[in-house]
Amino acid sequence: xxxxxxxxxxxxxxxxxxxxxxxxxxxxxxxxxxxxxxxxxxxxxxxxxxxxxxxxxxxxxxxxxxxxxxxxxxxxxxxxxxxxxxxxxxxxxxxxxxxxxxxxxxxxxxxxxxxxxxxxxxxxxxxxxxxxxxxxxxxxxxxxxxxxxxxxxxxxxxxxxxxxxxxxxxxxxxxxxxxxxxxxxxxxxxxxxxxxxxxxxxxxxxxxxxxxxxxxxxxxxxxxxxxxxxxxxxxxxxxxxxxxxxxxxxxxxxxxxxxxxxxxxxxxxxxxxxxxxxxxxxxxxxxxxxxxxxxxxxxx
Amino acid sequence: xxxxxxxxxxxxxxxxxxxxxxxxxxxxxxxxxxxxxxxxxxxxxxxxxxxxxxxxxxxxxxxxxxxxxxxxxxxxxxxxxxxxxxxxxxxxxxxxxxxxxxxxxxxxxxxxxxxxxxxxxxxxxxxxxxxxxxxxxxxxxxxxxxxxxxxxxxxxxxxxxxxxxxxxxxxxxxxxxxxxxxxxxxxxxxxxxxxxxxxxxxxxxxxxxxxxxxxxxxxxxxxxxxxxxxxxxxxxxxxxxxxxxxxxxxxxxxxxxxxxxxxxxxxxxxxxxxxxxxxxxxxxxxxxxxxxxxxxxxxxxxxxxxxxxxxxxxxxxxxxxxxxxxxxxxxxxxxxxxxxxxxxxxxxxxxxxxxxxxxxx
Numbered sequence: 143x144x145x146x147x148x149x150x151x152x153x154x155x156x157x158x159x160x161x162x163x164x165x166x167x168x169x170x171x172x173x174x175x176x177x178x179x180x181x182x183x184x185x186x187x188x189x190x191x192x193x194x195x196x197x198x199x200x201x202x203x204x205x206x207x208x209x210x211x212x213x214x215x216x217x218x219x220x221x222x223x224x225x226x227x228x229x230x231x232x233x234x235x236x237x238x239x240x241x242x243x244x245x246x247x248x249x250x251x252x253x254x255x256x257x258x259x260x261x262x263x264x265x266x267x268x269x270x271x272x273x274x275x276x277x278x279x280x281x282x283x284x285x286x287x288x289x290x291x292x293x294x295x296x297x298x299x300x301x302x303x304x305x306x307x308x309x310x311x312x313x314x315x316x317x318x319x320x321x322x323x324x325x326x327x328x329x330x331x332x333x334x335x336x337x338x339x340x341x342x343x344x345x346x347x348x349x350x351x352x353x354x355x356x357x358x359x360x361x362x363x364x365x366x367x368x369x370x371x372x373x374x375x376x377x378x379x380x381x382x383x384x385x386x387x388x389x390x391x392x393x394x395x396x397x398x399x400x401x402x403x404x405x406x407x408x409x410x411x412x413x414x415x416x417x418x419x420x421x422x423x424x425x426x427x428x429x430x431x432x433x434x435x436x437x438x439x440x441x442x
Numbered sequence: 443x444x445x446x447x448x449x450x451x452x453x454x455x456x457x458x459x460x461x462x463x464x465x466x467x468x469x470x471x472x473x474x475x476x477x478x479x480x481x482x483x484x485x486x487x488x489x490x491x492x493x494x495x496x497x498x499x500x501x502x503x504x505x506x507x508x509x510x511x512x513x514x515x516x517x518x519x520x521x522x523x524x525x526x527x528x529x530x531x532x533x534x535x536x537x538x539x540x541x542x543x544x545x546x547x548x549x550x551x552x553x554x555x556x557x558x559x560x561x562x563x564x565x566x567x568x569x570x571x572x573x574x575x576x577x578x579x580x581x582x583x584x585x586x587x588x589x590x591x592x593x594x595x596x597x598x599x600x601x602x603x604x605x606x607x608x609x610x611x612x613x614x615x616x617x618x619x620x621x622x623x624x625x626x627x628x629x630x631x632x633x634x635x636x637x638x639x640x641x642x643x644x645x646x647x648x649x650x651x652x653x654x655x656x657x658x659x660x661x662x663x664x665x666x667x668x669x670x671x672x673x674x675x676x677x678x679x680x681x682x683x684x685x686x687x688x689x690x691x692x693x694x695x696x697x698x699x700x701x702x703x704x705x706x707x708x709x710x711x712x713x714x715x716x717x718x719x720x721x722x723x724x725x726x727x728x729x730x731x732x733x734x735x736x737x738x739x740x741x742x743x744x745x746x747x748x749x750x751x752x753x754x755x756x757x758x759x760x761x762x763x764x765x766x767x768x769x770x771x772x773x774x775x776x777x778x779x780x781x782x783x784x785x786x787x788x789x790x791x792x793x794x795x796x797x798x799x800x801x802x803x
Contacts, residue, residue, distance in 0.1 A: 328529045328531060328533050332527070332533035332591070332594075334500065334519070334520040335498060335520055335525065335526060336550055337547055337551050338546070339550065346538065347535065349537075350536040350537045351536070
């Protein structure tokens with residue numbers, strides 16, 4: 143039995159091949175190429191091997207120090223906003239109405255922050271927090287709090303975190319709400335019959351049924367917050383000092399500010415790799431959670 | 443365990459002021475005796491699930507009261523009512539093992555651990571779930587999951603009643619029989635009041651000592667399977683129970699006689715003169731009408747087809763515009779397309795506006 147040989151099929155693959163090549167493979171290889179070289183402008187390049195990567199991982203060098211410090215800040219930031227947004231999103235979703243016109247109203251209100259462009263969000267909070275003309279900044283100072291995100295590290299962090307929570311908790315809430323809506327009424331009725339408390343209902347029914355959407359929410363929020371650039375850049379510009387300089391801000395400084403293409407390329411590859419690895423770990427851990435736990439001894 | 447009394451209980455999903463005809467459950471007063479096995483039988487939408495949900499407290503009644511052992515529990519929430527209910531589709535708690543699922547209703551009520559364990563073991567034993575006790579419940583088949591749901595319903599020994607809302611819908615026919623006999627055995631063993639909702643007459647008649655037939659939001663008859671079969675109180679019961687259902691034929695009735703198309707059929711009881719203006723029918727089950735060779739003394743009918751059910755044959759016949767089913771006696775060979783019908787007077791009932799009229803002996 144002969145296979146039909148038809149070389150024309152290659153033409154069908156060609157468009158995809160070209161698109162992927164120009165949009166993904168070539169830019170990525172360019173970055174890989176840069177990461178192995180040093181440049182002094184004028185399109186002059188010198189081979190540097192894995193030199194930049196070594197520096198990146200060595201805190202005693204300038205590049206390594208800046209990278210690791212911003213990475214640390216970034217991880218802390220992601221951890222804090224996940225710790226706030228996920229529980230808060232669940233609480234918001236749980237307290238949303240389940241039927242009636244108020245559902246639509248809630249959904250619209252929740253969706254609003256998600257529709258605002260990043261730099262607009264940044265601008266809103268930049269002005270909102272200003273001690274001289276911002277409603278928040280002025281009010282806090284009027285009440286006796288010495289709040290100034292331009293000069294105080296803690297205030298800058300608080301502003302950036304509250305801004306992110308304001309912007310993105312809706313996403314978690316909407317995802318959780320979708321998860322909650324998919325639970326059939328019979329589950330709640332059975333729980334009533336079984337005499338379950340509100341907390342037991344949450345633990346035995348709602349949380350397990352939200353498992354999947356929570357996984358998605360955590361992944362999305364982690365990736366987004368780990369890659370955050372625009373909002374803190376607009377509000378604090380990475381300051382005061384370097385206190386809110388996250389990895390992406392550092393990257394832009396190196397690539398565009400100093401025009402150190404080699405260092406920036408090496409940093410972006412490592413940055414990319416970290417995101418991939420963390421997402422893979424998250425995904426594996428959360429999809430396996432609850433399924434491969436060994437059965438406990440004793441029935442009840 | 444308790445006796446359950448319903449007093450003028452009614453439910454409307456569109457408010458108490460809605461016309462009575464639109465009520466999902468029209469006012470009903472009845473008593474469920476402690477330890478009984480009841481079936482609530484009726485077609486979809488007849489209000490049987492509503493009645494069940496009222497008893498368990500998932501739905502709050504628009505009118506009337508529910509008493510457990512004489513105590514009014516109408517305002518109490520489901521949690522406080524001490525009732526167990528099993529739903530149509532299996533409900534299991536995903537994160538728990540089978541054992542934990544069974545223990546859940548007891549744990550929530552703060553039962554001592556030793557007692558919980560003993561009870562879970564007993565129920566698991568009765569339902570053949572013992573080998574699965576330490577397994578996650580999510581990975582099991584639909585019928586195993588439904589067994590867990592049943593188990594959670596049965597695990598509390600102190601419940602006033604266990605309510606089943608078509609619990610065997612998702613189960614394979616073969617297993618249905620097994621589980622139903624199991625339920626029946628459990629009923630004897632655990633001495634619980636059980637109320638079983640179904641639209642399947644076989645299921646109802648095999649499970650229950652007392653079958654409560656509902657139609658259009660009303661309880662039309664409650665009685666033993668034999669009573670429902672021999673003496674339906676409502677034409678709906680006659681039609682719904684039995685296969686084929688009861689023949690309902692418009693007739694004129696006076697004294698000991700019913701007249702169909704001018705042909706006279708003898709009745710066992712005396713009905714005197716029935717009130718005018720009501721729609722009078724006679725009802726007789728196909729099992730009590732035999733086809734015979736046409737003869738001058740018999741109501742003659744046109745045979746349309748013969749249904750052979752294996753053990754028994756039914757002839758589908760037509761008298762005027764009315765269709766009837768009649769038994770073909772063993773050894774009787776149908777010839778031609780007309781036949782005479784022989785009625786057994788003891789089983790011919792008279793209905794006025796669909797309700798049974800009791801004659802005088």
